Amino acid sequence: MNFQDELTKRTEETEKTIRSYLPAEEGFARTMAQAMNYSMLAGGKRLRPMLISETYGLFGGKEETVKPFMAGIEMIHTHSLIHDDLPALDNDDYRRGRLTTHKVYGEAMGVLSGVALLNYAYETMFQAFSLTEEPDRVIRALRVISEKTGIYGMLGGQSVDVENDGKPLEKEILDYIYKNKTSALIEAAMMTGAILAGADEQEVSVVEEAAENIGLAFQIQDDILDVTSTVEELGKPIHSDEKNNKVTYVTLFGTEKASAQVEELSKKAIDLLKSLNKNNEFLYLLIEKLINRRK
Ligand code: GRG
Numbered sequence: 001m002n003f004q005d006e007l008t009k010r011t012e013e014t015e016k017t018i019r020s021y022l023p024a025e026e027g028f029a030r031t032m033a034q035a036m037n038y039s040m041l042a043g044g045k046r047l048r049p050m051l052i053s054e055t056y057g058l059f060g061g062k063e064e065t066v067k068p069f070m071a072g073i074e075m076i077h078t079h080s081l082i083h084d085d086l087p088a089l090d091n092d093d094y095r096r097g098r099l100t101t102h103k104v105y106g107e108a109m110g111v112l113s114g115v116a117l118l119n120y121a122y123e124t125m126f127q128a129f130s131l132t133e134e135p136d137r138v139i140r141a142l143r144v145i146s147e148k149t150g151i152y153g154m155l156g157g158q159s160v161d162v163e164n165d166g167k168p169l170e171k172e173i174l175d176y177i178y179k180n181k182t183s184a185l186i187e188a189a190m191m192t193g194a195i196l197a198g199a200d201e202q203e204v205s206v207v208e209e210a211a212e213n214i215g216l217a218f219q220i221q222d223d224i225l226d227v228t229s230t231v232e233e234l235g236k237p238i239h240s241d242e243k244n245n246k247v248t249y250v251t252l253f254g255t256e257k258a259s260a261q262v263e264e265l266s267k268k269a270i271d272l273l274k275s276l277n278k279n280n281e282f283l284y285l286l287i288e289k290l291i292n293r294r295k
Pocket of ligand 1: 045046079081084089155181222295
């Protein structure tokens with residue numbers, strides 16, 4: 001398999017799926033729909049929806065049910081980015097190579113379109129009920145996504161991150177932040193793929209553990225890119241952790257050790273997935289490539 005060609009093809013398919021679920025830019029609330037679509041269409045690697053469909057494929061899933069979930073998870077992710085960039089949080093001007101949503105549409109519309117995307121994600125994912133013969137799986141997936149993105153997941157992690165901005169941190173609390181603000185959504189994505197395809201509890205918990213490792217590796221690589229990449233490559237500001245006096249894996253351990261941890265965590269994730277005795281070569285390669293990603 002030529003990984004790069006396959007990645008391009010699967011990213012294009014994911015892009016098409018996401019576009020098919022975006023809100024129409026019409027009616028009195030069209031400015032908000034435009035602001036929602038502005039950030040949704042700004043590019044992005046589409047990693048989380050791809051992880052849903054690849055994990056779904058790993059367990060032999062073949063229905064369309066997965067599609068509203070792919071779009072929905074990217075809406076939740078994009079909501080988190082819009083809000084993360086707001087003046088009250090990171091106050092960033094660039095994201096995905098473009099001016100941030102609040103820079104283009106103003107702060108009020110930045111707040112509104114972010115919340116609207118979070119809500120629209122659920123409106124979208126509820127459409128899965130009309131595409132499935134297995135409504136119980138859809139209910140389980142919705143439950144996992146709502147839990148992993150709330151106080152016991154992404155938002156919990158983000159709140160502890162914000163509260164500790166600029167303060168010295170122990171590794172234990174940094175791990176809590178990473179496992180929640182970043183891993184939890186990746187766990188939600190992969191568990192959703194597994195659940196929708198009919199994986200049992202034990203298999204879903206192996207997937208959850210693998211995804212936690214992928215999320216940690218992904219966030220540590222994000223820390224590394226903040227000090228080693230360029231604005232052009234990343235499409236967002238660099239050295240922002242330093243600017244915000246943030247403790248990261250790089251400030252705690254240095255770039256080299258942080259890189260070694262990314263490698264170790266990714267390997268652990270792949271080994272866990274392989275222990276399921278299923279096969280998705282593309283998924284294993286995707287996880288491996290995240291180690292060396294430049295953006
Ligand atoms: C509700 C006010 C309010 C704020 C919430 C939840 C939240 C803000 C932020 C989540 C935390 C966050 C932004 C974590 C960063 C995770 C991360 C590394 C994001 C970048 O993901 P990529 O690289 O981005 O996949 P692309 O642009 O490729 O999709």
